[in-house]
Amino acid sequence: MQLTVWTYEGPPHVGAMRVATAMKDVHYVLHAPQGDTYADLLFTMIERRSARPPVTYTTFQARDLGSDTAELFKTAARDAYNRFQPKAMLVGSSCTAELIQDDPGGLALALSLPIPVIPLELPSYQKKENWGAAETFYQIVRKLAKPRTAPKDDAAKPSCNILGPSALGFRHRDDVREIIGLLERLGVAVNIVAPLGASPDDITRLSDADFNVVLYPEIGMQAASWLTKNFAQPSTKTIPLGMRATREFIMEVTELANIDATEFLKSAEADTARAPWYAKSVDSTYLTGKRVFVFGDATHAIAAARVAHEEMGFKVVGIGTYSREFAREIREAAKRYDVEALITDDYLDVEARVQELQPELVLGTQMERHIAKRLGVPCAVISAPVHVQDYPARYSPQMGFEGANVLFDTWVHPLMMGLEEHLLGMFRGDFEFHGESGPSHLGHTTPAPLASSEVAMAHAAALEAEVAIATAQSAHPPIAEGNSIEAVVKPIGPAIWEAVAERELAKIPFFVRGKARRNTERYAAEHSIDLITLEILYDAKAHFAR
Amino acid sequence: MTATDAFDCAAIGVETSNAESAHRFIPIGKIAPPVLKQRGQREVFCGLTGIIWLHRKIQDAFFLVVGSRTCAHLIQSAAGVMIFAEPRFATAIIDERDLAGLSDANDELDRVVTRLLERRPDIKLLFLVGSCPSEVIKLDLSRAASRLSWQFDNSVRVLNYSGSGIETTFTQGEDACLASLVPPLPASSAEAAPALMVVGSLADVVEDQFARTFAALGLGSVSFFPPRRSTALPTVGPNTRYILAQPFLADTARALEERGATRIAAPFPLGVEGTTAWIGAASACFGINRDKVLSVTKSARERAASAVSRLRLKLEGKRIFFFPDSQLEIPIARYLSRELGMELVEVGTPFLHRQHLEQELAMLPTETQLSEGQDVERQLDRCFAANPDIVVCGLGLANPLEAKGLTTKWSIELVFTPIQGYEQAADLAELFARPLLRRQLLAA
Numbered sequence: 001m002q003l004t005v006w007t008y009e010g011p012p013h014v015g016a017m018r019v020a021t022a023m024k025d026v027h028y029v030l031h032a033p034q035g036d037t038y039a040d041l042l043f044t045m046i047e048r049r050s051a052r053p054p055v056t057y058t059t060f061q062a063r064d065l066g067s068d069t070a071e072l073f074k075t076a077a078r079d080a081y082n083r084f085q086p087k088a089m090l091v092g093s094s095c096t097a098e099l100i101q102d103d104p105g106g107l108a109l110a111l112s113l114p115i116p117v118i119p120l121e122l123p124s125y126q127k128k129e130n131w132g133a134a135e136t137f138y139q140i141v142r143k144l145a146k147p148r149t150a151p152k153d154d155a156a157k158p159s160c161n162i163l164g165p166s167a168l169g170f171r172h173r174d175d176v177r178e179i180i181g182l183l184e185r186l187g188v189a190v191n192i193v194a195p196l197g198a199s200p201d202d203i204t205r206l207s208d209a210d211f212n213v214v215l216y217p218e219i220g221m222q223a224a225s226w227l228t229k230n231f232a233q234p235s236t237k238t239i240p241l242g243m244r245a246t247r248e249f250i251m252e253v254t255e256l257a258n259i260d261a262t263e264f265l266k267s268a269e270a271d272t273a274r275a276p277w278y279a280k281s282v283d284s285t286y287l288t289g290k291r292v293f294v295f296g297d298a299t300h301a302i303a304a305a306r307v308a309h310e311e312m313g314f315k316v317v318g319i320g321t322y323s324r325e326f327a328r329e330i331r332e333a334a335k336r337y338d339v340e341a342l343i344t345d346d347y348l349d350v351e352a353r354v355q356e357l358q359p360e361l362v363l364g365t366q367m368e369r370h371i372a373k374r375l376g377v378p379c380a381v382i383s384a385p386v387h388v389q390d391y392p393a394r395y396s397p398q399m400g401f402e403g404a405n406v407l408f409d410t411w412v413h414p415l416m417m418g419l420e421e422h423l424l425g426m427f428r429g430d431f432e433f434h435g436e437s438g439p440s441h442l443g444h445t446t447p448a449p450l451a452s453s454e455v456a457m458a459h460a461a462a463l464e465a466e467v468a469i470a471t472a473q474s475a476h477p478p479i480a481e482g483n484s485i486e487a488v489v490k491p492i493g494p495a496i497w498e499a500v501a502e503r504e505l506a507k508i509p510f511f512v513r514g515k516a517r518r519n520t521e522r523y524a525a526e527h528s529i530d531l532i533t534l535e536i537l538y539d540a541k542a543h544f545a546r
Numbered sequence: 547m548t549a550t551d552a553f554d555c556a557a558i559g560v561e562t563s564n565a566e567s568a569h570r571f572i573p574i575g576k577i578a579p580p581v582l583k584q585r586g587q588r589e590v591f592c593g594l595t596g597i598i599w600l601h602r603k604i605q606d607a608f609f610l611v612v613g614s615r616t617c618a619h620l621i622q623s624a625a626g627v628m629i630f631a632e633p634r635f636a637t638a639i640i641d642e643r644d645l646a647g648l649s650d651a652n653d654e655l656d657r658v659v660t661r662l663l664e665r666r667p668d669i670k671l672l673f674l675v676g677s678c679p680s681e682v683i684k685l686d687l688s689r690a691a692s693r694l695s696w697q698f699d700n701s702v703r704v705l706n707y708s709g710s711g712i713e714t715t716f717t718q719g720e721d722a723c724l725a726s727l728v729p730p731l732p733a734s735s736a737e738a739a740p741a742l743m744v745v746g747s748l749a750d751v752v753e754d755q756f757a758r759t760f761a762a763l764g765l766g767s768v769s770f771f772p773p774r775r776s777t778a779l780p781t782v783g784p785n786t787r788y789i790l791a792q793p794f795l796a797d798t799a800r801a802l803e804e805r806g807a808t809r810i811a812a813p814f815p816l817g818v819e820g821t822t823a824w825i826g827a828a829s830a831c832f833g834i835n836r837d838k839v840l841s842v843t844k845s846a847r848e849r850a851a852s853a854v855s856r857l858r859l860k861l862e863g864k865r866i867f868f869f870p871d872s873q874l875e876i877p878i879a880r881y882l883s884r885e886l887g888m889e890l891v892e893v894g895t896p897f898l899h900r901q902h903l904e905q906e907l908a909m910l911p912t913e914t915q916l917s918e919g920q921d922v923e924r925q926l927d928r929c930f931a932a933n934p935d936i937v938v939c940g941l942g943l944a945n946p947l948e949a950k951g952l953t954t955k956w957s958i959e960l961v962f963t964p965i966q967g968y969e970q971a972a973d974l975a976e977l978f979a980r981p982l983l984r985r986q987l988l989a990a
Contacts, residue, residue: 035593035620128615
């Protein structure tokens, strides 16, 4: 048993739902109790899809367990076929149905439906969402893909499939548009995108392409390997996340497609890629050496660390993933930055690591967004799982040249916000800009009282925050004093600050004050100094001078 | 799942042998509305979802679900947003090794609970919450609870209940939780004077309003169950007169009656009329006359009636369709129909407790189409055919219905928002008026 507060991934049948929902004319009949229907809201609320996922749940109850749950499954599958008329059906069990062992695959085959039926064996007590999505896509491809019938036309443009994008993916919709555009400008035709938007008929035609572009290995790799083995279709290995990786991706594609992209690379970068110039421009100087902690699925975490290090000039102080399947890749990446990899799906471990490392920016999932918010550290989201605000209305890819621009903006903006927050803090006690004085351009009037509902809301928010902090503190027993929330906001070292040194510290510009305090206290600790005087403050400064 | 459309014979006064309606029909003086029962896919949450509000209500309790990754994923998804701090609920996720041997599963559970309680010394009450998988593998959580209570030397009270989806629907999780909390309630003394107990979790603000009203009525001894802290459990005994504040508490009511408590029958405190009847029923039981009730509640009633009348202008004549969700559907439908003039197209409820809803059913328009249980596909067909002005439904259905041009209200908000009592009567109506107003604004 594993004690879990928040989970990064759902169960494997949710992965199967992501594939079914992404596709057209596919229906998934899931042997599951009624509570499992919650999964529909992931798609309709979080991703704001306007249609229900194509899933029928048998919703068996306790009283059915004694009688015939198998019959219930057959009725549900038959009714679903008649109502939705899919072109292929997926059948399987959720965690509870797995225990009652009704064999949905066998039961569905016994119905002799006039469409392909694909049984899914997704072991709920071992595997998780991404594995379930990969396995489901693989089973669909295995069952439906057919060898190429017509010989290749040598005059035709080279062509590829795009594999991996699914429903509920992080920016999959926009990445696909960006990469299709890129491939078309390169002169490569896109045969099929799957699973996102593909029908069972499309899957049968996968073999018409010359090669496969795997955008999300977590979901598409297993199917791509099968296609390589059976239809001799090679796959791309580079994930076009970031400027450099996008260029490498183009090189890889040109080799597979046997085309020349030298001219294209020159023009494309000049046309659309502002990120490298923005990174070089002088007001990006303050980004230098920013300490960054990276966590997410392996693909996004590895790519984000590389962009942070090579394209932004940040310092990667930690990297990790919740996908144990890709632990090896993350460990290799960690070696490049000389840090220890964190492989865990326990949110509390990640929080502890963030507290310990005290990064200046967190790049993570929505879990890390919450961790960072609590600790007052700027954060940008780079990987699933994400919440509703990470499905923006605007076009916002992560991949390709435009994706690199988006990465620059979304990672740098929270840091700007961070500066503004410091400014607010700096002026909070100011004689003319303090909170109670009204806006200066409106003259010396007292601010209008808040409407009562706003007061109530502010009050409620304050209460909620208090509760959150109280719970947080009780969550960390006394031994963790150095790790407590307090410690992050205002580190309490073993050494005491002399008043004059403390005043001197206050004169240091606010944006480096935290670091100066930390370094001085570390210096004091390393030199067994109990009292930080003015002298010690400057000794420490000299010691850490770069 | 066969098409067994059945008009419930119990509803027209014939006794039923259907095991599903364990509660015998009691004639209510007028012909109750017919009930449509269909069996098919039920698009509802399981009882685990109740943890989301129960852990906010009982402030020193921790809810440990013993279940699968699905259970953990459900709770965090249904909550919609994550709570910033480490919450007072978690899931002990069963893995393959636990399935191999149940004795090991028990050892594992003990280990997980020990680790949890070491981290959280503030926890005084721990609920082990059963799930579909734990029920199917027959993991005995009641034995685990007594074992752990003993192991922690009663410094932490460990209780158990089932929130599994094979046994409970959404709010029935609160029922199961509260029922498990009844046996530990201290017994009141034999000669204790009659005392009122309000049963069912209410928002603190609503609870405080009711407490002030009862105090003004001179009704001295009033307790609320569940309490805000597990260390302040109310007493129960033959002197206890309990009144339900929520319509989904069948098992809790039975458990209280086993302890000698007597139920005060009343409509539920939704809307001005419902609140007055509810307060009135409790007061009558303590010999407080109707005139006193009307004078004490006068200003609140008038304030509420005036606020509600403004919303009536927006809602009158609008046709509403309820998908089953929380069992609050019937009392809310009664309020919307009688005080706001809305037309009830269909009122779905996951489970119909005839006895507890006796007064409510009598107040519904005679021809109201009620439905109990669900076949979501056929209910959607009926909904599209009826083309109501507003649909009350779960989160999975809301956006797909909106995309097809229907206006919706998320039913889960009816559970999370304070809606009971006079001061909230207009807020409750506003929850339905706002989606209609919004559609109108965006269409303009």
